[in-house]
Amino acid sequence: MQLTNSQNKVVEKIVSKYDIENKKIIEFQAPTGSGKTFMILNVIDKLIQQNPHEKFCFVIITLSAAKLPKQMHFNFLEYKQYLINKDLEIEHITSPSSSDKSKKFNKDKDRHYQILAKQNKILIFGNQSFGQKRIFSEEGIIDSFLSQIENEEFKLVYIRDEAHLGGEIDEKKIKFLDLDSNANIDKLLAKTKDASVHYEVAFQKNAHFIIKMTATPKGHNELISLTENDLKEDDILLLKKNGIYNEKLDEIQEETITNKQILEVACKKFKFIKDRYADVDKEPTLKNINPAMLIQVNNKDASNKEIFDANINEILEVLKAHNLNYVKYFGEDDIDSNIRLNSYSLNAISKNSSDVDVVIFKLGPATGWNIPRACMLVQLRNVSSASLSIQTLGRIKRNPNPNEEAKQNSISFNYYYYSNVSETRKNHINIFLKDQYKNETFKVGYIDKQEIQKMIQNENYVNELIRTLDINLIKDEYEKYKNEYQKYGYIPIYTEHFGKKKVVTDKISNSIDLEIFKENFLSKNKMYFSSGTIQAIENFKYNDFKRQNTFGYDDFSINLFWLIIAKNYLSQIKDIFYTKVNKETNSNKAVYKIKTNHLLPERTDFFVDDLRKHMINLPFNEYAYLNKNEEGLANNQYFDSATEEKFISLLKDYEVIELTDEYKIKVWTKNPVFQGIFLEYFNSDNEILKAYPDFIFRIIDKNDEKKYHDFYIEIKSLEDIDEKKTKMLIKSYKRYINKKEINLFEDNNFNITLLLLKLNKNKTNDVQYYGASFNEEINNILNSIELNAKNSGIGKLKDFFKLSILNN
Structure with missing residues (x-):
């Protein structure tokens, strides 16, 4: 295993920024799947190789989520055999909580925790090691370690992984903002109360060379980046190169489609991909590699729990109908599957030989997750994230077998995604x-909105709004919504583009949904509806319908009446509003x-x-x-x-x-x-x-x-x-x-x-x-x-x- 040409250029550039005399901060950006862990280990190796007399100590802090520190430690141990310095000492250090200590180590009251700096040693921490009720914080263990760094004149190289998710801290909130001046950092240290923030500042204060690995550079410091275009120039292709967006969705006849229809199309395509991966004659480099489909979902919103659960159940039913094996992974304590496995860990289901076809995952528990066999991503409206992030798409772009040269038309170069947003390759x-x-x-x-409210709080404005309301049109809309509800079991409210199709993004399934719609509508459009205007419109519904006896005024709720107003009269109401404001404004208000x-x-x-x-x-x-x-x-x-x-x-x-x-x-x-x-x-x-x-x-x-x-x-x-x-x-x-x-x-x-x-x-x-x-x-x-x-x-x-x- 060795660096590709583009990886090596980036490693050399980072190493060249090290200055023996002066403190230096750089930012390092590379695509998901480009081998950042291997590159940063090679940076450490070359720093030691080129500066043999320097007294280095390396500290790496990454997110504690999803066992990232443990995974990084495992990867470092695996990769160090390919370095010049194969005997590097690498340690993953975790801080027990102070409450754990009183329980777990009750018999060992004299237990002493200590972190010692050693030349060229690599220490890996999770960012939660420095929070409240952590022994490292409460017993000053990190402070002692940093004192040793200073007193024994170590050169601390501080590497902050996923810096965009924790290493960039706002000074206005008494947090750190890439300050080079130790005087300013000392001031911040004195003011900072949060333990985890305090140690973020302390590490950066004591570090001689800081490398911030980030997906979204803030631009405060010199940036060294590796792009997908750079990787495409390599003989070894680390990333798939052909993105295929919403394939076969155009073949659905209906203009407005459902999540179920999208997933049906994706499943059919995925089964074709499975067959192609299994064809050793056509795809010799994919032998013993089982492809995977990823379905990304949002964290469950407590207010929409029932809807969220119903959507998940619908996904599972479609997967079962297509005989696809799935694992629903929402965290170590929230796993479900339709097959029996020896292990349901992310590492186990990510292996090329895994029998799991589909992984349904959340972003949080899956942070830093590597699954090179994944080749398809499905994002469903109202279930998945509203955006297509670089990191999420990066999960399906890794080449599952980069060390073997595939045929020019190999399916191994393709990644497929179904989303309302197409991929954009933009530069930050x-x-x-x-x-x-x-x-x-x-x-x-x-x-001035207050001046405007004064203008519309009069009888003429309200009367003009009432005159626009037509009982016959309202009756027709009522019948339309009643028929839609009887046909679909819900009333479709909003649709969004999903590629060239439209998908229902908001619907009303019961009276509670209708009540929420009304409240949200009036809140969003409060500019046009004063309390007096709302009362007058509702009086029209009760009084005029009852008087004209068009149909029983109790046949539908006031909330459905507001839905009809929203969908049919808002534009006219805005016109009346603007005419009124325009007229008053001309009179020099x-x-x-x-x-x-x-x-x-x-x-x-x-x-x-x-x-x-x-x-x-x-x-x-x-x-x-x-x-x-x-x-x-x-x-x-x-x-x-x-x-x-x-x-x-x-x-x-x-x-x-x-x-x-x-x-x-x-x-x-x-x-x-x-x-x-x-x-x-x-x-x-x-x-x-x-x-x-x-x-x-x-x-x-x-x-x-x-x-x-x-x-x-x-x-x-x-x-x-x-x-x-x-x-x-x-x-x-x-x-x-x-x-x-x-x-x-x-x-x-x-x-x-x-x-x-x-x-x-x-x-x-x-x-x-x-x-x-x-x-x-x-x-x-x-x-x-x-x-x-x-x-x-x-x-x-x-x-x-x-x-x-x-x-x-």
């Missing part, structure tokens, strides 16, 4: 706000408001499909965010579209962001979506949403930095794919600006321009301008008919920047 990017902009505050726009003191997020992360696409180097001091993964002067930033990319190019080509005689740009940035500066607005469905302008610019007088003006800029293509949203945004911009006569700002500083620019992708410099500004001259230009009659180009933005300072 972290960017950080530069220190000089961390205290820079900005304004955000919001719609302050609905659109602006507040100050909003900070940009200090770190933001996102995913990009292609690292080469929509990437621009922005090495400007005035640009707010820094990509720390870049070396030298590069500051590569990623943008959402070619239109945004063109906007940046125009700024650079026409020197819009250069210093002028009239102004300079203090800071500008791509606005982080969901975390950055926002403006609330009504969308075309009359719902209040947040819009995050694409770019933020702060223009200042070069002679007086206290004089500034902010530009929030939304970028659109001339071929706008959502013209309705664009119109609503522009409308909201004008509403915010038109409220100047009302005291909206705490600082009374009306220094903001809201712009929407449309770029013509077919012309070099063709830009249209829309929006509003508190700067009167800019606002007049934006309102003029002539503005977009001819091509203004990006130079008009430069003019606006000048005007914002000259007329401030």
Whole structure:
């Protein structure tokens, strides 16, 4: 067993980061199934080999769940025969609880626990070894160990496995946030009360070299990564390469399908795969390997226990009908199976020769689980996780026999998954706000919901809602729901896309479900329904139905009546609501408001499909965010579209962001979506949403930095794919600006321009301008008919920047 070429490159790179003189923290990311355990053991081996005189001690902390420390210890012992240093001492250390000690060791009162550092020794801990009521914590055993490290001048190499699930701790909660300064760490140690957090901080304080193995790097430190594309270049293929999504689901005739139908299709496909694996002539490298299907389920929600159990029972019935052997593994104390086995442990059912066809599992108990023979994943709606995680999909991507070269068309290269979400191979990017902009505050726009509630609490609004209700339509809907219930045993409420099909995701099976639906509906839409409005609508149901005697008003519950309202009248009610608010707003009631003191997020992360696409180097001091993964002067930033990319190019080509005689740009940035500066607005469905302008610019007088003006800029293509949203945004911009006569700002500083620019992708410099500004001259230009009659180009933005300072 040896490292592949790509694995070896990563190992060498990690080892090269070790600095004899200086403390170093790095992050290490690799796909599930890529051999991280073997790689990290080789890192240890090479550190010792290349630094023979260093007094190393290695500490590895991983999650205590699913016996991960024990599994890692077993793997290390198995792998060390392939190292240069084959005699490495490796120990898995567990801390008994203090309560156990009083019971179990009552006869041995003088028992003494001690952890001693030895040169090149590897110590493996579970993270729960340092919690409350643990002897290691209560008797100061770890403190003594760390004192020995310091006093005897060991170089502690601290390796944090699954760092994204426990090694990254928020300083604001008195926890650790990758601090390099020991002074800051000492301060945190003094303030930290939680025992497990205390020792996380203590290990990182005393470590000379820290390696954080993580699936989702935070970007605080230098990242060394191994990608699936890297692995594909190896002669030895560690991962399957062909993902096949929702195969055969298209052959189901119905548009809306059920979980049972999905599982039926998956089982039929899996039985075909089983036969192919067993065909030694076609698949010689799969001899004696039995494939496995994995069905991932969520942790049981106590409030939905009956539904959850019913769904599990349905799964088991389908598996039995297809004569598939299953194990339901929800933890060591919650296992069920339809076959007798010598062992039901994860290790036993993961072996290539296991007779178990299907494993139904939960994420928690199965953390860190390796089952290379797994080739199919099934995620069912309302049963499985709502997302398709990298780790979950990684369980079925391992090559079950990487040491033998399979035929080019071998099924061993395929993995199959059934899910509502298809796989995406995205790159995780972290960017950080530069220190000089961390205290820079900005304004955000919001719609005052309390003012809106005042507007709709009147008789005219309620009467207009009542007039929209049609008894005959309600009667027809009642009959429809009654027929659906008689046919299916439930009323389907919501469906979601499952690939190209739809699957029922929410249904009403009884009166309790109906009551819950009503409460959730009114809670979600409380903007449109005051208590008085609710009472008036319910009175209509009781009084008008009884008076008109269309059919017995007691024939169906008030909760079913609200279901009919939700499904048939919500859109009309929103229209009435918006018309009312719009009318009142025009009479200068302050609905659109602006507040100050909003900070940009200090770190933001996102995913990009292609690292080469929509990437621009922005090495400007005035640009707010820094990509720390870049070396030298590069500051590569990623943008959402070619239109945004063109906007940046125009700024650079026409020197819009250069210093002028009239102004300079203090800071500008791509606005982080969901975390950055926002403006609330009504969308075309009359719902209040947040819009995050694409770019933020702060223009200042070069002679007086206290004089500034902010530009929030939304970028659109001339071929706008959502013209309705664009119109609503522009409308909201004008509403915010038109409220100047009302005291909206705490600082009374009306220094903001809201712009929407449309770029013509077919012309070099063709830009249209829309929006509003508190700067009167800019606002007049934006309102003029002539503005977009001819091509203004990006130079008009430069003019606006000048005007914002000259007329401030």
